Amino acid sequence: MDSMKKKKLIDNSLTYGLVIACWAVVQIMMATGHMTSLMKGLLVPLCMYVILAVSLNLTVGILGELSLGHAGFMCVGAFSGAFFTKLTAEAIPNLQVRFILALIIGALVAALFGILIGIPVLRLRGDYLAIVTLAFGEIIKNVINVLYVGADANGIHIAMKKADLNLQEGGQVIIEGAKGITGTPKAATFAIGIILVLLTLFIVLNLMNSRSGRAIMAIRDNRIAAESVGINITKYKLMAFSISASLAGVAGVLYAHNLSSLAATPKSFGYNMSIMILVYVVLGGIGNIRGSIIAAVILTLLPELLRGLNNYRMLIYAVVLIVMMLFNSAPKAIAMRERIMEKFHKKNAKEAA
DSSP states (O other), rough: OOOOOHHHHHHHHHHHHHHHHHHHHHHHHHHHTTTOOOHHHHHHHHHHHHHHHHHHIIIIIIIOOOOOHHHHHHHHHHHHHHHHHHHHTOHHHHHHHHHHHHHHHHHHHHHHHHHHHHHHHHSSSSSHHHHHHHHHHHHHHHHHHEEEEEEEEEEEEESSSSSGGEEEEEEEEEGGGGGGOOOOOOOOOOHHHHHHHHHHHHHHHHHHHHHHHHHHHHHHHHHHHHHTTTHHHHHHHHHHHHHHHHHHHHHHHHHHHTSSEEEEEEESSHHHHHHHHHHHHHHOOTTHHHHHHHHHHHHHHHHHGGGGGGGGGGEEEEEHHHHHHHHOHHHHHHHHHHHHHHHHHHHHHHHHH
């Protein structure tokens, strides 16, 4: 048992160390002037994609359920967080305080939607669950596209048409249908993004190593056996799903506060976004948190780094996808990684002795 705890501690330390090392490298590059403006613009999105990949891995890898609605939870978090930031601009002048509160609200609203969707949806399995979560993501995006939300002295008003809001003098329209929310302050920074990544890792890794995490993985491995020993299937599935949704909401708030305008476009919150996040999880290794981080970083940076190659850019991107898939899924590659990790653990054990 002690050796297992030491192994988990080393694995978790490597994961945290990887994130901190990336932060240190970026700081050195920025200090020495080797960071281009294009790369600087990708730093916050990188943190966002890492959070999304790690949080989805909680549902797909740890819980063992295929969800294609992760972009929907991100959308809910983004709009609720940005809405709060704009609504409380006068009441809370300090932008950083508003941003922190927006992160909490985005996480809570996304978790609430995760619970509301999870209660009926988690009774389904396999393809049926994937189809329903995909439908949820598309419904959320399209509903926000037709909503007009404003605020005045009488409170918050919601309508399907701008003219139906009937705002008093001094009132403001915050969400304008397909235009979304404009004028959101850019409060997101790379440092905040790294802190949120570390917080996400802390939540997910601690959950995995807890009693609840072991119950969730028991449900994934054998539902009938888990139920036979008294594990509450609904409770633990809903726990994993809602935590995953709340972390996606945090990523959404980070995304919203990295842009001056926010709209529920197919590119930002549609089906393709959910699939892209799932690709990060699959290529990084289902259930492998550190792999999700590496896959998210590589696959986000690669198209931009290869932009100068024009026609060959997407060809190289596809080759990298295939190589990563083979590295994470091929039996020989898995056996080789296990041998390397075993040698690494033995070396650490000898040094500790």
